[in-house]
Amino acid sequence: AQRVTQPEKLLSVFKGAPVELKCNYSYSGSPELFWYVQYSRQRLQLLLRHISRESIKGFTADLNKGETSFHLKKPFAQEEDSAMYYCALKTGANNLFFGTGTRLTVIP
């Protein structure tokens, strides 16, 4: 059975500090992982996916199959990064299996 673990429910960092949101997964197939973000009063939206290996809004995430991790990182946090972040694993036909989410607060 699949599992996505986001160990931190809440994470606070100061503006300009590095941020890392942790995500670990368990999946018997070939994993395809995503980070979704939900800003206050907005819908869930894709932030990035591991197959793209891109940087979005300064965020990066590398899939580490050995550690079964897909941690989200940004070197310098901005106030506008405050949001709910969900790690998700694509399973089955195309459905997403979400972690419990981490609420990131960037303190000015």
Place this chain on the structure above:
Amino acid sequence: EPEVTQTPSHQVTQMGQEVILRCVPISNHLYFYWYRQILGQKVEFLVSFYNNEISEKSEIFDDQFSVERPDGSNFTLKIRSTKLEDSAMYFCASTPGVLGYEQYFGPGTRLTVT
């Protein structure tokens, strides 16, 4: 930019009543999904739909639930006899394909069962 829309934004219903949640996916998308999020919990997959039939469903999607694409634009989730534990945020999503496509989410419908 086209968006997935959902109506209503908030639905209050009494236990045992039927409720229909509506979604309008992005027009050229072919795959449709419903997810739910109980307050304080994670987003959970309910069902996926393609070519006018269910592709996959989770254990949550029992006989009380059904989905339909009654016309070319709407995608509905019906709960036949609501229970208190059905209170949640329900999200619709759509995608143009399966491989390599992101899912676009609607803003959600908050269902409150009293």
